[in-house]
Amino acid sequence: MADGLHPREKEASQLDWGAAGRILAEAAQGADDAEIFVEDSQTESFFWDDGRLKSASFDATKGFGLRVVAGERAGFGHASVLETTAVERAAQAAAAVKLGHSGTLDVTPNRPNRQLYADFNPIESPSFTAKTELLAEIDAYCRAKDPRVAQVAATLAGARRGLAILRPDGERLADHRPLVRINISITVERDGRRESGSAGAGGREPYEVFIAPKRWKALADEALRIALVNLDAEPAPAGEMDVVLGPGWPGVLLHEAVGHGLEGDFNRKGTSAFSGMVGERVAAPGVTVVDDGAIENRRGSLNIDDEGTPTRRTVLIEDGILKGYLQDRMNARLTGVAPTGNGRRESYAHRPMPRMTNTFMTAGDRDPEEILASLKRGVYAVNFGGGQVDITSGKFVFQCTEAYLVENGTIKTPIKGATLIGDGPSALKRVTMIGNDLKLDEGVGTCGKGGQSVPVGVGQPTLYITGLTVGGM
Numbered sequence: 334m335a336d337g338l339h340p341r342e343k344e345a346s347q348l349d350w351g352a353a354g355r356i357l358a359e360a361a362q363g364a365d366d367a368e369i370f371v372e373d374s375q376t377e378s379f380f381w382d383d384g385r386l387k388s389a390s391f392d393a394t395k396g397f398g399l400r401v402v403a404g405e406r407a408g409f410g411h412a413s414v415l416e417t418t419a420v421e422r423a424a425q426a427a428a429a430v431k432l433g434h435s436g437t438l439d440v441t442p443n444r445p446n447r448q449l450y451a452d453f454n455p456i457e458s459p460s461f462t463a464k465t466e467l468l469a470e471i472d473a474y475c476r477a478k479d480p481r482v483a484q485v486a487a488t489l490a491g492a493r494r495g496l497a498i499l500r501p502d503g504e505r506l507a508d509h510r511p512l513v514r515i516n517i518s519i520t521v522e523r524d525g526r527r528e529s530g531s532a533g534a535g536g537r538e539p540y541e542v543f544i545a546p547k548r549w550k551a552l553a554d555e556a557l558r559i560a561l562v563n564l565d566a567e568p569a570p571a572g573e574m575d576v577v578l579g580p581g582w583p584g585v586l587l588h589e590a591v592g593h594g595l596e597g598d599f600n601r602k603g604t605s606a607f608s609g610m611v612g613e614r615v616a617a618p619g620v621t622v623v624d625d626g627a628i629e630n631r632r633g634s635l636n637i638d639d640e641g642t643p644t645r646r647t648v649l650i651e652d653g654i655l656k657g658y659l660q661d662r663m664n665a666r667l668t669g670v671a672p673t674g675n676g677r678r679e680s681y682a683h684r685p686m687p688r689m690t691n692t693f694m695t696a697g698d699r700d701p702e703e704i705l706a707s708l709k710r711g712v713y714a715v716n717f718g719g720g721q722v723d724i725t726s727g728k729f730v731f732q733c734t735e736a737y738l739v740e741n742g743t744i745k746t747p748i749k750g751a752t753l754i755g756d757g758p759s760a761l762k763r764v765t766m767i768g769n770d771l772k773l774d775e776g777v778g779t780c781g782k783g784g785q786s787v788p789v790g791v792g793q794p795t796l797y798i799t800g801l802t803v804g805g806m
Contacts, residue, residue: 348397348415354503356417357399360424361501365436366402366662367427369499370639371415372681375456376492381468383484389465391456398681401427402663403434411682439666441500445643449627449634450537452509455491459540464489467544475519475553481564482557483527484520489513491540496681498641506641512536512632512788514777515543517552521560528566528749530559530735535776537630559716559735562747569751570738571805575711576753576798577704577739581772582716584791588692589722590729590757591622593782595649596675597664597687599724606727606758607655615655616761619697622650624659626674626690632776633691633790640676640685647673650761661687679785686783691790697767701795704766706742712751712803713737713744727757730804752804760798768795 353369361367373395380388398411399420408430410423459467468487475485494510514535520527532555534543543549578586599605607615616622626644628634635644640662648656660668661676664687677688705713713736720731733751737744773792780789 348420349417350499350505352417353420353499356420356424357499358501358503360399360401360428361438363431363435364401364403364428364438365666366439367400367501368640369397369399369420370678370681371397371497371499372494373496374492374494374680375454376490377456378488378490379464379468380486380488381472382486384472386465386468394680396681397423398678398683399423399427400684401430403431403436405667406430407663407684409684438501439662441502441504442506442637442641442672443643444506445636447627447636449629449636450511453511453539454493455511455513455540456493459544467549471517471549471553474550475517475557478553478557479521479561481521481523481561482519483522486518488516489540489544496639498639500641506637508636510537510635511539513538513540513543515549515552516777517549517556519553519556519560521557521564523564526564528560528563530556530561530563532556532559533775533777536632537634562735563749566747566749569712569736569748569803569805571803573800573802575708576801576803577708577711577713578793578796578798579713579715580701580768580770580795581792582774583714584693584774584793585717585778586720586729586731586753587622587694587793588689588778588780588789588791589720589731590727590755591761592624592689592692593722593724594727594757595658596689597658597660597668600658601664601668604725606725606756610655611657613655614653615758616650616653617764618653619767620650620653620761620764621648621695622692623648623695624673624675624689624692628691628790631691631773631790632778632788633689635674635690638674638676638685639678640672642672642674642676644674644690647675659687659689661685677787679787683785686785688782688787689780689789691773691792693771693773693790693792694767694794694796696769696771696794699766699768701768701770704768704795704797705739707766707797708739708742710740712748713739714751714753722757728755729757730754750805754802754804760801763799763801764796765799766797770794
């Protein structure tokens with residue numbers, strides 16, 4: 334191409350790259366790191382509720398963020414216009430962080446040699462009309478399945494995020510990030526009692542993968558199944574008891590209660606329950622936890638992170654021993670380790686920080702049925718809703734959205750209002766059996782940290798954990 338730009342970089346920006354490069358190089362003199370992050374994104378969402386299309390939205394976002402790093406400090410400026418004057422002003426603000434500092438610029442990341450997902454724009458296909466007609470079809474299908482269905486809500490969301498990262502040496506790194514998601518929620522009613530269930534799926538593949546009739550009908554059937562289970566649920570008992578966690582989405586507990594505590598910034602600052610414990614036993618034998626941002630088409634996967642570092646599979650805990658943390662460039666440099674490709678930001682208007690991608694516990698060798706059969710009296714937790722976690726202590730409280738009381742290895746009754754209470758470090762050490770049925774979630778996870786939200790994946794096999802506190806109604 335005449336201007337020397339990669340096609341994806343051209344899509345990401347109409348910025349004067351030559352002028353921006355000169356401004357960045359000057360701002361970076363004496364700094365430890367610096368970049369300009371340029372974004373050009375489109376997003377859409379459709380929400381169906383109460384038998385009609387309740388909302389439809391489209392948003393196009395374009396802008397840049399300029400960061401200069403000096404030691405533990407980072408200067409940052411951003412703008413929603415891609416103009417040289419805006420870059421100059423952002424550089425002046427960000428470069429102020431260098432006052433009294435003299436550093437050597439960190440090296441530019443290598444370009445990845447693989448593509449984890451295709452470049453496409455889900456906004457363009459299917460058409461607007463086809464998407465709204467699908468939501469109406471989902472509503473009709475769900476209501477026809479069972480006379481107890483009182484309400485159906487369905488959401489379609491799609492996005493294409495184009496980005497380019499300019500380094501002080503003039504190197505440009507680029508990525509495209511398509512993302513789609515479908516969610517179905519059903520409320521059922523019987524004798525004045527109402528209960529709900531939901532199911533969803535998504536990833537970095539075209540809408541057609543997730544809205545094929547067989548796929549969306551399976552999601553609708555699952556949402557209805559969960560709602561009907563909860564309609565028969567009894568109040569959950571309370572007390573300390575053993576818990577079996579189902580595979581897949583229950584890995585969100587691992588993500589929140591353990592994963593955040595393994596992020597590099599918390600550990601560098603000594604505010605994590607896992608700080609300073611590399612090489613020590615932090616979990617039961619057999620427990621291996623990884624973060625892998627390089628799985629094809631997954632919701633949490635990235636070709637490069639938001640600093641340009643290629644993503645990879647990072648072993649955090651191996652056979653119960655802590656091996657390391659998730660690192661962005663700044664925290665990796667300050668602690669003398671390599672970045673792991675986990676520097677992430679919500680948008681051009683945010684600074685990067687170490688974040689998870691797809692985080693999960695690997696499979697063990699036990700049969701899931703054997704694990705459940707060994708539970709004398711306790712809770713079988715299949716799905717989770719919201720939760721709260723304290724990073725410093727690792728203490729967590731999670732609400733179960735589908736759970737069962739088990740006695741002598743037999744499921745007795747579904748229970749409602751169960752919450753699991755404990756702390757991540759202790760829970761890891763109380764894992765006594767690990768199933769051979771590793772499953773990743775269906776592609777619906779969103780992680781919040783520091784006011785920023787990013788798409789993530791979670792997963793785990795069936796787990797037996799002793800001595801968790803169960804809160805009931």
